Amino acid sequence: MTESLKKFAKELKSFREAKDISLQYIANRTKIDIKFLQAIEEGNFDILPDLYMRAFIKEYAKEADFDVTEVLKKYDLAKKGVTEEKISQSTDLKESNIEQPVEQKEQQAKTFVKNETVNKSNSGSLFRFRTNYLKFTYVSLAAVIILSIVVYFLFLRGESTKTLEVSDNQLSNNSTNRFELTSDSTQTFANIEDDSLKLALKASERVWVKVLSDNKAVFQNFINQNENLTFKAEKEFRVSVGNAGAISMELNKKPLIIPGTKGELRSYIINIDTVKSYLLSVPTRNESRP
Structure with missing residues (x-):
C-alpha cells in the first residue's frame, strides 16, 4: 500500500467522521x-479486485454525501502515487494590544496575504460538500424541467410515425445498457430478436452484478431488493x-x-447446456499484495 493510498483512506475517514456518519449506517x-468499508478506510484496497473496490468506494462516497466523481478521481490519482494537499484550516490573526514597529506590522501583513492566497488555492479541494450539494440541486432541477419539455415535444408534438419504443430509446442514448421497463419492473437488455437464451435475475436484497452477453458487457451496477432483470x-x-x-436466476423461464x-463473490458461465461457477477468493490482510 502506497503513502498516497494511505493518505486518501485517512481523508475519507476523517471527513466521514466530521459529518457524524457511522460505518454501520453506510x-x-x-x-x-x-469489513469491506473498514478496509477502505484502512487503505487496504488489495482485499478485493479493483472492479469491486471501485464500485464499493462509489457507494461509500454517495452515502457519506461526498462528491462521487471527485472521490473516484482522487482514488485513481492515489493508485498512481499522486498526492494532493488536504484542505488547509484558515487561521485568524489575533489583534495585538501592544504597539509593534512598522517593519513587524508589514511582515505580519505579508504573512496574512500569503495565508489567504494558500487558503483560496485549496478551496477547490475534494470535499466541498455544501457548495457541491447546492450546485447539484440546481442542476438537477434544471435537468428535470428540460427533460419534461423534451418529453412533451417527443410524445405530444412529434411526428406521428415515431413510436413509444423509439422515443424511449432516444431518451436512453446516454446509457450503455439498452433495456425496456415493463409494469412489473422487469428489465430486458441486449434486445436481439433471434436470441436463443434469456436469463432472468431477481435480487432478494441490494446486490452488485455485472453481466456479459456473448462476451459483451451489457450491465454493471447494483440491483435493488425484489428487482427483476432479464x-x-x-x-x-x-x-x-x-x-x-x-x-x-432463471434460464429460458427455468430456475437454475x-x-x-x-x-x-462468485462468477458464473451460463449456456444452454451447463452452468459453471467460480468462487472469487478474497485475500486476508496477511495475504494481500505488498
Whole structure:
C-alpha cells in the first residue's frame, strides 16, 4: 500500500467522521459488508479486485454525501502515487494590544496575504460538500424541467410515425445498457430478436452484478431488493455477483440451481447446456499484495 493510498483512506475517514456518519449506517444503506468499508478506510484496497473496490468506494462516497466523481478521481490519482494537499484550516490573526514597529506590522501583513492566497488555492479541494450539494440541486432541477419539455415535444408534438419504443430509446442514448421497463419492473437488455437464451435475475436484497452477453458487457451496477432483470444472448452469459446468496436466476423461464452463499463473490458461465461457477477468493490482510 502506497503513502498516497494511505493518505486518501485517512481523508475519507476523517471527513466521514466530521459529518457524524457511522460505518454501520453506510453498511445498512448500501448492503456492503462492513469489513469491506473498514478496509477502505484502512487503505487496504488489495482485499478485493479493483472492479469491486471501485464500485464499493462509489457507494461509500454517495452515502457519506461526498462528491462521487471527485472521490473516484482522487482514488485513481492515489493508485498512481499522486498526492494532493488536504484542505488547509484558515487561521485568524489575533489583534495585538501592544504597539509593534512598522517593519513587524508589514511582515505580519505579508504573512496574512500569503495565508489567504494558500487558503483560496485549496478551496477547490475534494470535499466541498455544501457548495457541491447546492450546485447539484440546481442542476438537477434544471435537468428535470428540460427533460419534461423534451418529453412533451417527443410524445405530444412529434411526428406521428415515431413510436413509444423509439422515443424511449432516444431518451436512453446516454446509457450503455439498452433495456425496456415493463409494469412489473422487469428489465430486458441486449434486445436481439433471434436470441436463443434469456436469463432472468431477481435480487432478494441490494446486490452488485455485472453481466456479459456473448462476451459483451451489457450491465454493471447494483440491483435493488425484489428487482427483476432479464437479459438475452445467442450463446452464453457471464455473470459476476458481489453477494451470491442474494440472487436467483432463471434460464429460458427455468430456475437454475446455482452454488453460492451469502457474502460470497462468485462468477458464473451460463449456456444452454451447463452452468459453471467460480468462487472469487478474497485475500486476508496477511495475504494481500505488498
